[in-house]
Amino acid sequence: MIGNAVTTVVSVTSRPFLKALATTRGGADSLTGFVFAYGEARREAEALRMRLAESAAALARSAELAAENQRLRRMLRFVRHEPDLGLESVEILANYKGILKIDRGVIHGVEVSMCVITEDGVVGLVTEVYPASATVVTLHSAECRIGAMVERNRVRGVVHGGRGDISRICTMEYIDTKDDVRQGDAVVTSPESLFPPGYAIGRVVAVHDAGRLWKYADIEPAVDPYRLDELFLVRRAAIPAGELAGRRETEGLEEPARPAAAALPDTRTLQERYAP
Known part of the structure; x- marks a missing residue:
């Protein structure tokens, strides 16, 4: 219990x-x-x-x-x-303030003043050559000067850099004050330049009248060198006259001799012959 x-x-x-x-x-x-x-x-x-x-x-x-x-x-x-230009693809080793260093030099046959382009237009010119590399000045550098013309009416001028690394706008100078240059005009290489004629340089973004014999225009380049990985070296900027006439060089063949034409009598007067 x-x-x-x-x-x-x-x-x-x-x-x-x-x-x-x-x-x-x-x-x-x-x-x-x-x-x-x-x-x-x-x-x-x-x-x-x-x-x-x-x-x-x-x-x-x-x-x-x-x-x-x-x-x-x-x-x-x-x-x-563009088979006539002898284009060679090259790579960029360094890029600083509008100056490029490429992976081709003396041992590759590179020479000063060779042209450098891309499929979009002009890049610049070779200014210094080393054994295995070369320096290219672009349109963002004051050292680069290229003969140019307005594509619309072939007005001539010279395009160069020099505005500095920040602006990235180049200048077309030596434009006659009477010439018609407008904002938006395409600017290309002229036949007088080292480049093949007709390649894009850029577009006019502004025109300035200095009040003298010449005026100048601001040009926005067609190619931005700061965004490039590869470009082309132009091995052959000028086309031989024989090819322009429709003739090609033929090795190992000689043109057959032509019979000499009989000399025609000179019917000019003495005054016409010896006039200055």
Whole structure:
């Protein structure tokens, strides 16, 4: 009887403690499960981020390869379209304030004053040559001066740089004040320049009348040298006169001798013969 009473008292007294202990164990188990689930989710998220980064890098590489492929196709079409210029593709080693260094030099046959172009237009001129490299001054440099003309009406002038690295605008000088030059006119190389005639130099963005015999125009170059990776060295800017006349040089063949025509009598008077 007394034993049953003691058991009852102990059971009643310990019940809250046992309930609290069970609750604590359940909470600990829940907390442990939550921590484990959080860690697992975090690892999955990190793996997803890595896969996403890899996919983005692969997509960027694919886009770069596509752009490079398109650029090379354009260059190839340009070379095929201009077989008479002897174009040679060169790479840019350095680019600083409108001056480029290319990977061709004396050992490759590069000479001072050779022209450098792209499929979009004029880049500049070779000014210094080293054994395995050369310096090219572009239209963003004051050292570059190119004979030019307005494509619309063939008004002549000289285009040069010199506005500095920030402006990136060059100048066309020696334009007669009476000549018609307008904003938006295309400017190309003239037959008097070192370049093949008709290649794009840029467009007129402003015309200034200095109030003298000459006026000048601001030109935005067609080619931005700061965005170039490759360009073309012009090995043969001038076309031989024989080819312009429709004749090609033929090695190993001699033109047959023609019979000399009989000399005709000179019917001019003495005054006509010896007049200054």
